[in-house]
Amino acid sequence: MNELRIKAQNAKESARVLATKTTQEKNEALTLMAIQLMKEESYLLTENAKDVQIARKNGTNAGIIDRLTLTSERLQDIAEGLKQVASLTDPVGESLSKTTRPNGLHIEKVRVPLGVIGMIYEARPNVTIDASSLCLKAGNAVLLRGSSSAIHSNTALVAVVQRALEKTSIPVEAIQLIEDTSRETATEMFTLNEYLDVLIPRGGASLIQSVVKNASVPVLETGVGNCHLFIDRSAKPEMAISIAVNAKTQRPSVCNTIETILVDHQWADAHFQDLLHSLDEKGVAFVGDEKTQSYDQRIKAADEADWATEFLELKVALKIVDSVDEAISHIHVYGTKHSESIISEDAKNIQTFLNQIDAAAVYHNASTRFTDGFEFGFGAEIGISTQKLHARGPMGLEALTSTKYIVQGTGQVKG
Structure with missing residues (x-):
């Protein structure tokens, strides 16, 4: 034996x-x-x-x-x-x-x-x-x-x-x-x-x-964590940037770190450069769609694999979207049903996001880094389940x- x-x-x-x-x-x-x-x-x-x-x-x-x-x-x-x-x-x-x-x-x-x-x-x-x-x-x-x-x-x-x-x-x-x-x-x-x-x-x-x-x-x-942060047009700039930096850089190697930031085009017009500057200060590398590249030449073109990748490092994919619906559609295609967050002050958009996102943990105005057994008051966790039978989440x-x-x-x- x-x-x-x-x-x-x-x-x-x-x-x-x-x-x-x-x-x-x-x-x-x-x-x-x-x-x-x-x-x-x-x-x-x-x-x-x-x-x-x-x-x-x-x-x-x-x-x-x-x-x-x-x-x-x-x-x-x-x-x-x-x-x-x-x-x-x-x-x-x-x-x-x-x-x-x-x-x-x-x-x-x-x-x-x-x-x-x-x-x-x-x-x-x-x-x-x-x-x-x-x-x-x-x-x-x-x-x-x-x-x-x-x-x-x-x-x-x-x-x-x-x-x-x-x-x-x-x-x-x-x-x-x-x-x-x-x-x-x-x-x-x-x-x-x-x-x-x-x-x-x-x-x-x-x-x-x-x-x-x-x-x-x-x-x-x-499950693996290809997690997203959506910054709605109504998001408070300082809060959105603070949460984005925390969710990406506080500990990049773990599954509840965000890998993609989706930004409403109206918010981006006023605050996108500030977001990039704050992430750049932490050493984050960028890839993004054509719209994001028009804001900053440092952003390299994202390919299809980038949207689906759990980077687990100081790298983030960026995308400009026209609405909460477009953000939700992107997450439905590329998300792994782990943790997703919306930064918003718009009650209708908040509720739409919370109701329609299919994930173990869905956040409003908070970092995804809290998807953790210790943070949820469980003392520890044996893993984060992204399936739906028996157990889900931490x-x-x-x-x-x-x-x-x-x-x-x-x-x-x-x-």
Whole structure:
């Protein structure tokens, strides 16, 4: 039996034990995990530096290196996320509905853990802890399979949290890392139905589609973020520019960053140069349609691929539009149903945008950077779902549960 199957079997056994643990026991484990992370900060940063050094040597782009990198501040944020998950209401056992049938049967619908979750993700060490904390709080065992580019970081992080779990009643095998990062092991994981209850892929489009197309294990699909900002003609200039700069430059390498800015032509006539200047000051490169090029020669011509690309770097596509309807039409063609925002003071246009945009999160006068489990009050997230079944948007604790019916009778039989 190979590493994958051994650890998957251990996860299944651990899930049965974990499902019986009290909220207090789970919260104590999460708190100890946070303490252990900060206690071993030096070790974690040293191991992470090995991955970063290899990535730089291999010529990995800056956006991916940023996702890969851990710092003292980021570790502090991760530890804070663990504490926040511990403070959240435990969904397990929540009663969703109760009814008594005419025959006297009492039927109650309650939340229960999914069981064993397989997590497949790319160069994001923070996902190792986010996934572990949420799965544990929701009563699930988790089998983590990160990318080879983060193997030192992920191995260290799981070792640290397992050392914390050794001090608790939670099985250490409730959180495990598959250290074999080969494609063959990932492919085998796709079909491990006897052990895994669900797979969650988190990463680029190719990874997600590979899991969706090839897995026989049920998949909770997360999505890439080709996000848009529409600046309506009524938008307040300072607000629009501030939000555009934040949504593009605050952290360009993440999925809730905007990749295209759509600008109403009337607003552009008065304020487009100011928008370009503010973005240029942050080092943003521009591509755009012919109308935007007529405003500034620095804007290179955008091709069809640019409108559909998740740049994940300091680059943005710009387009001048005639109306909110044209902006919505563009987003319907190129958006990935992740996060879209309108900056506007026009009540009719605002409502039209909010009603017609098909996305997991739709914003008015706010940056798309808030599409995040921590920002939504979930403590952390296991991913952002752009599908419509089971869960949508940032997936927190409730998304990691299922339901079952508890039916109690007094001897009823069906005639």
